[in-house]
Structures are given as structure tokens and as C-alpha cells.
Amino acid sequence: MASKFAAASLLLALVTSTYGNSTFITYQPAFKDIIGPSPKLELLLQNGSYPFAHEAPVYYQTKEDVFMVGNYQTKNGGQPIQISKMRAKNGVYVREEIFPDIPMANGAVNYKDGVLFAAQGTFDRPSALIYMDPEPPYATEVMLDSFNGRRFNSLNDVVIHSDGSIWFTDPTYGYDQGFTPKPDLPHQVYRFDPGTGSVRAVADGLGQPNGLAFSPDESILYVTDTDSHRGNGDNNPERAATIYAYDVKTYSNAPFLVNRRVFAYTDNGIPDGVKVDTNGNVYSGCGDGVHVWSPGGDLLGKIKLPSVSANFCFAEAGVMYILNEYKVWKATLSPDTHGALLGL
Numbered sequence: 314m315a316s317k318f319a320a321a322s323l324l325l326a327l328v329t330s331t332y333g334n335s336t337f338i339t340y341q342p343a344f345k346d347i348i349g350p351s352p353k354l355e356l357l358l359q360n361g362s363y364p365f366a367h368e369a370p371v372y373y374q375t376k377e378d379v380f381m382v383g384n385y386q387t388k389n390g391g392q393p394i395q396i397s398k399m400r401a402k403n404g405v406y407v408r409e410e411i412f413p414d415i416p417m418a419n420g421a422v423n424y425k426d427g428v429l430f431a432a433q434g435t436f437d438r439p440s441a442l443i444y445m446d447p448e449p450p451y452a453t454e455v456m457l458d459s460f461n462g463r464r465f466n467s468l469n470d471v472v473i474h475s476d477g478s479i480w481f482t483d484p485t486y487g488y489d490q491g492f493t494p495k496p497d498l499p500h501q502v503y504r505f506d507p508g509t510g511s512v513r514a515v516a517d518g519l520g521q522p523n524g525l526a527f528s529p530d531e532s533i534l535y536v537t538d539t540d541s542h543r544g545n546g547d548n549n550p551e552r553a554a555t556i557y558a559y560d561v562k563t564y565s566n567a568p569f570l571v572n573r574r575v576f577a578y579t580d581n582g583i584p585d586g587v588k589v590d591t592n593g594n595v596y597s598g599c600g601d602g603v604h605v606w607s608p609g610g611d612l613l614g615k616i617k618l619p620s621v622s623a624n625f626c627f628a629e630a631g632v633m634y635i636l637n638e639y640k641v642w643k644a645t646l647s648p649d650t651h652g653a654l655l656g657l
Contacts, residue, residue: 336617344614347594347605349631349647354616357406357634358399358641365397365408366636368586369421370626371428372655373447377401379626379634380428380447381641382418385490385544394418394433399634399641406641413451415443417492420470420481420524420586423655429456429479433467433487436494440465440487442479442505457505460512466496470524470586472654475531478568479505480515482522482536489545502536504568515570520553524587524597524624527561528608529653534559534570535595539583554583556597556606577606586624591651598622603635603644616644627652 337348358366367384379399386392394417398409416438420431427447434440441458445451456479459465467487472480484500487493502516502525516522520540527534538553556577559570577584582600589595593608602618603625618637625635631648634641651657 338615338617339613340615341607341611341613343607344605347590347613347647347650348616349650352616352647353645354618354635355643355645356640357643358408360408360639363392363395364638365395366641367638368419368624368636369396369430370586370624370634370636371421371423372626372628372634373423373428374628374655374657376447377628378447379628379641380421381636382421382430384623384638385417385492408641411449411451413443413445414453415445416441417467417487418443419468419486422471422473424473424479429471429473431468431471431481433469434465434493435487436492440468440483440493442468442471442481456507457512460498460503460514464494464497466498466500467493469522472525472527474504474527474568477506477508479507480525480534481505482525484519484521484523484539486521486544489543489547491545502534502570513567515568516559516573518573519557523583524585526587526589526595526654528589529591529593532561534561535576535587535589537584537587537597539585542583554579556584556587556595576610577604577612579604580612582621588625588627589653590627591653591656593653596625598624598636603633618642627655627657629657 364384369382371380383395415432416435417433418430428445430443439458442456444454466485469482485496501514504515505512519538523539524537538555540552541554558576560572579599584597587597595606603616605613631646633644
């Protein structure tokens with residue numbers, strides 16, 4: 314007689330669907346509503362020489378461009394992180410390397426009419442929030458480069474609240490990988506108000522705070538903690554590979570993060586970049602592709618890739634661009650699936 318555990322494994326196998334060369338793994342029926350009846354993955358770009366597609370995918374709707382950031386390479390003394398722009402020309406996707414003045418870029422987000430980057434910095438340049446014009450010559454402006462005079466560690470990701478404030482994470486990956494000074498601050502999440510210049514620490518106690526995203530109504534902030542992988546070979550499965558949820562509450566006319574709780578723990582790799590759709594489902598780039606959870610924290614399914622997908626972005630309805638280190642994929646999902654960040 315088969316055990317109940319064998320039956321559970323069989324059930325998972327039965328709901329693993331392959332469309333062409335694309336695998337979409339369904340854990341809960343609601344995932345079918347997200348991917349639609351005929352989801353597909355298309356390989357748009359690949360480059361075997363270095364990992365050009367790691368972080369900061371930003372869809373610039375006006376030109377239908379996608380900006381992205383490469384991964385730092387520690388071999389042979391290190392290689393600076395490269396920023397690229399992807400665009401479709403006559404049905405073929407091409408990538409152009411661009412060279413804005415952004416030292417060791419990492420996360421990014423749509424901001425006003427351009428792109429706001431979290432720059433990790435170097436020994437000579439402080440970590441900073443830097444705004445970039447999306448058109449050549451890609452002029453930049455430093456918006457914030459210290460916590461009231463104290464140098465940030467290595468800013469990682471950034472998101473914008475509807476009140477105009479900028480929220481960002483500050484782990485120590487730059488120091489761990491050997492290109493920024495010894496940390497001068499705890500590993501924290503911050504809120505910056507460009508209107509007043511106020512910058513506040515809003516969350517601490519995290520191993521390596523990484524990606525962050527608001528729920529559609531902005532009542533919850535999701536923060537990924539990728540402490541189990543520190544970027545220098547120091548990997549430990551006993552450390553966090555976790556998405557935490559915080560309630561956003563107002564006290565004395567100011568927002569605070571309260572009621573921290575585990576939202577999800579990933580079963581493969583670490584939850585790096587995180588996004589939310591307009592129905593409140595939560596997506597994160599993990600060790601084997603993009604994982605999707607319900608607002609209640611149930612794993613709904615996976616968009617399975619051959620290897621790590623640190624980040625991705627929603628574009629037009631039902632379209633997602635997924636970074637896969639040496640490759641970029643386009644996922645076509647249900648046309649009813651919309652990213653909450655742009656609402657397209």
C-alpha cells in the first residue's frame with residue numbers, strides 16, 4: 314500500500330505542466346488563473362561570457378525598453394557591474410551596454426520619468442540612491458548618499474511609495490564581496506522623504522535585507538532576507554532564505570513597520586527580488602526560477618528555469634521579463650495578470 318507521502322509526490326508530478334520547453338509547476342489550482350491556459354517562455358537574449366542579467370530589471374513603458382544590471386564577478390580580481398538596456402528591433406531583441414555614472418549598481422525602480430538605482434558604491438564612492446535619465450547620455454543625479462553623515466553599507470534594492478517616499482534595503486554584500494569598506498551601520502531597511510530630506514531606519518534585525526515590495530494597497534511591506542547566501546561563498550542553509558511581511562501603520566503622522574512575520578521560506582536558493590501583482594500574489598526570484606505565493610503565503614506555483622533567477626519585472630498585461638544571469642526570458646502568462654508596481 315502506497316504511503317500518504319508517496320501520494321503527495323504523485324500529486325505534484327501530475328500538476329507539473331510542460332508547454333514546449335517551458336515548465337510551469339502548479340502547487341495550488343489558483344496558479345492556473347495566473348499563468349492562463351497556454352503560458353510560454355521565450356529565450357530573448359543570452360551571453361556566455363559574463364552574467365549580464367542579474368538585477369534591477371526596469372520596464373520603461375515609453376520606449377518598451379528593459380534596463381538591467383549584471384552580477385559582480387569575483388574571479389580574476391573582480392569585474393565591475395555592467396548596466397544594459399534591452400530593446401526589440403524588428404522583432405529581434407538586442408542588448409546595449411550603457412555607462413551612466415552609477416558605482417556598482419544593484420536594484421532599481423521606475424521613478425518619475427526615469428530610473429532610480431540603488432548603487433552599492435566602492436572604496437572611493439559612497440553607496441547611494443542615484444536617479445538616471447532613461448535617454449542618452451543617461452545623465453545621473455545623486456539623491457541620497459549617507460544616513461545623516463554615516464556611510465551606507467551597500468544599498469541593494471529600492472521601491473517607491475505612493476506618498477513619494479523611497480524605501481530601500483542596506484545589506485553588506487559590497488563588503489562581503491570585497492569592493493566596499495567595512496560596514497558602518499546595521500543591516501537595515503530605510504525610508505527617505507525627498508521632500509523634507511528625512512531618512513529613517515524602519516526595520517532592523519535582518520541578516521541580509523534584500524528585495525522589497527508593497528502590497529497593492531500599501532498596507533504590507535514584503536522584505537526578503539537572503540542571509541543564507543552572502544555572496545562570498547559563505548552559504549549556510551540554517552540562515553534566512555525568507556520573505557518577511559510587515560504591516561505599515563501610521564503613528565504621529567508617520568509610517569512605521571510593525572508585526573513582522575514570516576511570509577514564506579523558499580525551498581530552493583534564496584528569495585532575491587520580490588514583486589506583487591494587482592491581486593496581491595507575491596512573486597520572488599529564487600534558485601530555480603520565479604516562485605509565486607498567495608497573499609496568505611501558500612506556494613501557488615513556479616515558473617521553472619534552468620538555474621537562478623535573481624530578479625524579474627512585469628511589463629504589459631500578462632508579460633514578465635525574467636533575468637537568468639546569462640539569459641533573459643519572456644514569460645507570457647494570463648492577460649489578467651498585472652504587476653502592481655506599474656499597473657499595466
